[in-house]
Amino acid sequence: MWQTPGMAAPRTARAIARAELTQQIKDEALRQLGAAGAGELSLRAISRELGMVSSALYRYFASRDELLTALIIDAYADLADALDAADARFSDPEQATPATPVAEPPTPGARAEPPSPATRAEPPWPGTQAERWAAAAVALRNWALAQPHRYSLLYGTPVPGYRAPMETTVPAERVMTAFFRPLEAVALAGGPAGDVTDAGLNAQLRAAGTLLGPHIAPVRLAAGVAALAQVIGFVTLEIGGHFRGGFEPADALYARAVDVLTGSLGLVD
Amino acid sequence: MWQTPGMAAPRTARAIARAELTQQIKDEALRQLGAAGAGELSLRAISRELGMVSSALYRYFASRDELLTALIIDAYADLADALDAADARFSDPEQATPATPVAEPPTPGARAEPPSPATRAEPPWPGTQAERWAAAAVALRNWALAQPHRYSLLYGTPVPGYRAPMETTVPAERVMTAFFRPLEAVALAGGPAGDVTDAGLNAQLRAAGTLLGPHIAPVRLAAGVAALAQVIGFVTLEIGGHFRGGFEPADALYARAVDVLTGSLGLVD
DNA sequence: TCTCAAACGTGAGCACCGCTCTTGTTTTCT
DNA sequence: AGAAAACAAGAGCGGTGCTCACGTTTGAGA
Missing domain, CATH: 1.10.357.10 (Tetracycline Repressor, domain 2)
Structure with a gap:
């Protein structure tokens, strides 16, 4: 199961990395949100900025709306x-x-x-x-x-x-x-x-x-x-x-x- | 020069057609706006609905923002x-x-x-x-x-x-x-x-x-x-x-x- | 009335987007 | 140790805004 915000502190290394990356995604999204409007928020741009492939981002958020x-x-x-x-x-x-x-x-x-x-x-x-x-x-x-x-x-x-x-x-x-x-x-x-x-x-x-x-x-x-x-x-x-x-x-x-x-x-x- | 909203009534056939089509574009845009949000407004969809090529629409509105x-x-x-x-x-x-x-x-x-x-x-x-x-x-x-x-x-x-x-x-x-x-x-x-x-x-x-x-x-x-x-x-x-x-x-x-x-x-x- | 420039419609094309799917690797649990 | 789950990567689909070169239509001035 995926991690939900209310869960306890992560224990495994993978869970830690996941929480870290999830936050980085949100941070970068917030940065782009400030630079442009909510309509301009681009998952591809976020993943690009974070040095990952766009499809990898969908492991953390199922969609743009999410x-x-x-x-x-x-x-x-x-x-x-x-x-x-x-x-x-x-x-x-x-x-x-x-x-x-x-x-x-x-x-x-x-x-x-x-x-x-x-x-x-x-x-x-x-x-x-x-x-x-x-x-x-x-x-x-x-x-x-x-x-x-x-x-x-x-x-x-x-x-x-x-x-x-x-x-x-x-x-x-x-x-x-x-x-x-x-x-x-x-x-x-x-x-x-x-x-x-x-x-x-x-x-x-x-x-x-x-x-x-x-x-x-x-x-x-x-x-x-x-x-x-x-x-x-x-x-x-x-x-x-x-x-x-x-x-x-x-x-x-x-x-x-x-x-x-x-x-x-x-x-x- | 293009027609601005405050201009006098159009006289030539071309001006009439232009005013008509301009209004049709806005009507269709408003229709799509009601169906979805402002972010979903698509020029291509509008032109498609109006039976024209998407590039033709740019003769009437220079951009989506316009x-x-x-x-x-x-x-x-x-x-x-x-x-x-x-x-x-x-x-x-x-x-x-x-x-x-x-x-x-x-x-x-x-x-x-x-x-x-x-x-x-x-x-x-x-x-x-x-x-x-x-x-x-x-x-x-x-x-x-x-x-x-x-x-x-x-x-x-x-x-x-x-x-x-x-x-x-x-x-x-x-x-x-x-x-x-x-x-x-x-x-x-x-x-x-x-x-x-x-x-x-x-x-x-x-x-x-x-x-x-x-x-x-x-x-x-x-x-x-x-x-x-x-x-x-x-x-x-x-x-x-x-x-x-x-x-x-x-x-x-x-x-x-x-x-x-x-x-x-x-x-x- | 003729002419010519402006306005117009068309289609190909570029770069971007959200999202899906397959493949191969890494990590975790049993 | 082996199975299962999570993960990163890449190709690909259909969509978008917008540009450009090209022919056609129209209307205003000579």
Whole structure:
């Protein structure tokens, strides 16, 4: 059987070489992805650069789409790590003992379980939840501007005719939860937010909330989705060049938008 | 010289045939775009379908990128038309005499000039400006969901390694202005919104406002950009499948988000 | 009306692509 | 030690974007 990302550390020499080469392929693919678009990614060029025959590459990735899927999964995990790191760095700039679990090794595929906040209240947090959410929003934009091609892989056009397989949904959710963690925290602290008038929407939000944050009331969950949409939309427009000639650089504008959003989320103290 | 979209009606038989064939090429390209992704668009397949040799196609579009550019320009114009139509339909469901110029023929490349509202107040509008903005937001989502591949062409990943040329910026702006027209209307009606604390951002917004709406105060302009970003982000996430498993169908959620946005824009009566 | 250049369609061809299959070698497991 | 699995290599298939040389058609100016 082939090696899957979640497997234990390789033991045999062949497995080690395989893991090494697999990573080299992904690295080179990422390099080409940065130089051109996702459509230009060429398996032949990758194999050429790595000094192997093109057909040999198919022992590591069954197809071009499978390589892209691997890159997408890695990108989700990397982005989620960046968001977690921002959360931790915000919590304590010096030490590395954040309240949120972030020290876990970057094994993609492993999902960050919420620290069972069902019974007890959230552990004490040095900053406000508003600052926490803002830190995630800023971290996402920084990550996206630093490597736009990877961001486009995640939130841009679904590549050529490519449909995201199941394996990507789990790491994708890790990114979303990073933005709903502060909302869950204020909900546990006893936020008053209530239901939404639309009964159907209310039920839908309650159902969806069980994954993202079981204690977030529908009205706040809807606001959370809207806020996340604004963040994604802002970065997407900026990367897509739609802000050129007027709104660029967009740092100050983004900072203000995030500030307004944290207010609308009811994250004020 | 080749025919450009803004030229007068063709006279000679050859020019007629050229315009016809050019449109057929774009139609077939759009058909293939819907069947697969933008990366799968094949000039050879198009020419094959049209019963011509592949090399003949290059008499009409110098390259694949040029074809894509033409499709993008058309898509922007079509979307802008849809937004204008929604505005007009909202204004008067029966007649075709809206306050906003929409009756102009769909000649792409022609830009909708604001009806010189500098001196006089905006003409009377049957509905509130909030309803007007909401109509645009809903129309954009409907247009996007009806033809996601075209939407992705505009606001998704910049295709393969493709960079939008100048020609696309003008029709792209037509879409943006549709969302800022209501803001300009309330600004002319004497809205009180003022400046933003950040001096640099304020200057930037004042400069950018001269194009989108000269009378929109910075604080409202910033809110307008944020609201547009949220709309784009919402639709992008929905089309990208990020709402699957929880937030889909997203009609009610979107309706609520738009409702909240119109309030944040200060478009209430 | 005639002429000539521009526009046009055709087919061969180049370099690249994703992917498959066969062959022979190397590594691992039993 | 022997069998089975993993691997690298090379040839090959059908597809792509794009170029070029070649004849034909068309339309505008002399």
